[in-house]
Amino acid sequence: MNWNEVLREIETVKSAEAAALVDGVQYDSRRVGSGDLFVAMRGGTADGNQFIDRAIAQGATAVLTDSSEEYDRLRREHAETGVALVQHGRRAMAEASSAVFGHPEQHLALSGVTGTNGKTTTAFLLEAMLRSIGRRCVLIGTIETHIAGEVRESPHTTPESRDVLELFAEGVKAGATEAVMEMSSHALEQERVWGLPVDVAIFTNLTQDHLDYHGTMENYFAAKAQLFQGVGTPPPRVAVVNVDDPYGKRIAEAADRSQLIRYGLDPGADYSAEEISMRAGETRFRLQTPHGAVDIRSLLTGRVNIYNLLAAAASAHARGLTLEQIAAAAESGAQVRGRFEVVPSKSGFTVVVDYAHTDDALRNLIVLARELVRECGGRVITLFGCGGDRDRTKRPRMGRAAGEGSDLVVLTSDNPRGEDPMAIIAEALAGVQETGKQCIVEEDRARAIETAIHSAREGDIVLLAGKGHEKVQVLRSGPVPFDDVAVAARVLKGME
Known part of the structure; x- marks a missing residue:
């Protein structure tokens, strides 16, 4: 050129x-x-x-x-x-x-997902629904990048614009007509998605995170809200918004230039769930919409995934899928790595790996675990840590969330980065101690996982929270290989 x-x-x-x-x-x-x-x-x-x-x-x-x-x-x-x-x-x-790159963004219908929790699962679900009817897609997100069926690892949740557009160009060349992207607050604030015409914008929720970068919740919210105002382009054609979330209500009130679709469990939502039933590895509900109702069955577990399914279903419907096609895709959808991922075992108790790394996400995860063990009288054992060089104010809050909902807490290291791991643990421990719950401190994450699993008995659920799909642990000296799922599987195999 x-x-x-x-x-x-x-x-x-x-x-x-x-x-x-x-x-x-x-x-x-x-x-x-x-x-x-x-x-x-x-x-x-x-x-x-x-x-x-x-x-x-x-x-x-x-x-x-x-x-x-x-x-x-x-x-x-x-x-x-x-x-x-x-x-x-x-x-x-x-x-x-x-x-x-030949204006590839003009050849793709783009759905953008933003929010604190649920972005990855919602994006995976929506892409699966679109693919289920034969549409080729580009998916860009935290765990993986998909280019018309080819799967690649993702180095960032939202890459720089140059890299996004190169991926879009590859997708268009491979026949893609749809794109689904997680859009982080950093990416929106730093204009990494500038100039991308968004057809469907999705807001999941907003809870405290990334205040080390944004400073205040209002700044954090303003970064997310940019998606619904247009990123150097007109506002999205459709805004899909969780109106159970107080920040979602504000997004909905301001999205007056988009077709608004409200989703949630509270009365008044356009897309809602009724007749809900949940157990480990399965969620069922009746999806109510302005266009009719359909029964949904998913292999995903828990209330938080009902929200993710509602968001994906509303967005898929906005992209032209029928309710019957949405229901079929939801039932055939696969597990998302590191999102309530059950580690197979014959132990009689359940071990789950989840990415929950904020106090709100951790609290939701523990509530779900409590629901699953209620009938058998099992306990909830929660392992977590807090990241270094990030918002320090959430550390005691995460400790409180873990202590309030769990029977036993195992406090360990997450990604300490440039900080002293024990100093991070001490700040989180203060929150656990406020609840009076038993807490075992073990800095070494592998040994901590072993401790948590060996503390379990039949009917219990062990939550390994914070790192989810990640395959490395980031230390002061740099990243080292580490996989919660692999470590847990090795411990469980040794118990057989």
Whole structure:
């Protein structure tokens, strides 16, 4: 693509035309190759402008910069290089990437999911429903990325816009017509999804998380709400909103330019669940909608997954599926990794791995476990830890949530990152101690899992919370391989 053609699609402060050809877009100078456009922008921890010369040396034919000084220097020293000065680096990267990759976002009907809890499961469910009737999809989320059936690991919940658009382009080439994305508050705030036309926007809930980044709940909410205002595009055609959540009610009130679909268990929701029955490995309810009712059976477990099923069902209906098609897809849907994932065993008790890493998610997980053991009189044993270099204020709250609902708490390390694991544990332990519940402290997560499982007896349920699908533990020295499911399976096998 000619640099001058790219320029016509970017909002610039000033620019210089050149005879350069642009074959790709990169924001990491280490990935720059011949014919690439290098996007140099200031970030939270580094300034990409300091790598401009390296990018040019590696073959970059054009540069987008948010530095007027670098723009002037490039005009003097690299007259043959295409250059543009932009006010918003990430917006310009999105605009340039869209142009270079052939505007793939215009060929996909995009559903975006945001909220604190439930994003991953809702996205998986919706994509499964769309695929069940033969539609090819792109899925971008926390656990996996899917490109028209091909499964890849996901390094981030929501990648940078350049990477999203490359994935979209691959999907379109493979015949995809739908895309489903988890959209994190960081991604919305940092404009990683800028310029993506969202057809269906989904709001699951909002509870305290990421305040180390956003500072306040209002800022956190404002970041999420951007999805429903439009991210450099018109507002979504349809807004699917959990109106049982107080922040969801605020989203619904403000979504006056979208077709609003309310879901929830409280009266007044457009999509609701009645005649609910639950047991481990199965949830049943009657889905009530303005368009009729249908019986839903799912292998997912618990009240929280009723919300996820309602969100996915409402969104799938907005994308043209019938209620009967939705019910069939819900019944055939597979387990989502690390989301109430039952580890197979012959022990007589149940071991569950779940990603719950906020006090609200942990409380919901424990409530579900309590419901499942009520009839047999079993106990709830909860293992959890708190992440390092993240919001410290939620640590005692997570401790209280674990202590209030559990019979036994095992407090351990999660992803301590740059912090002292025992200092993190001490802050969470204060919350557990307020409840007076028995608590075993074991810093080593593998030994803690072994302790939790060996503490169980027939009829109990052991919850291994916090890491879910993750395959590494992030220590001060860096990530090391670690898988809660694999560790639990090894302990259980040793007990046979």
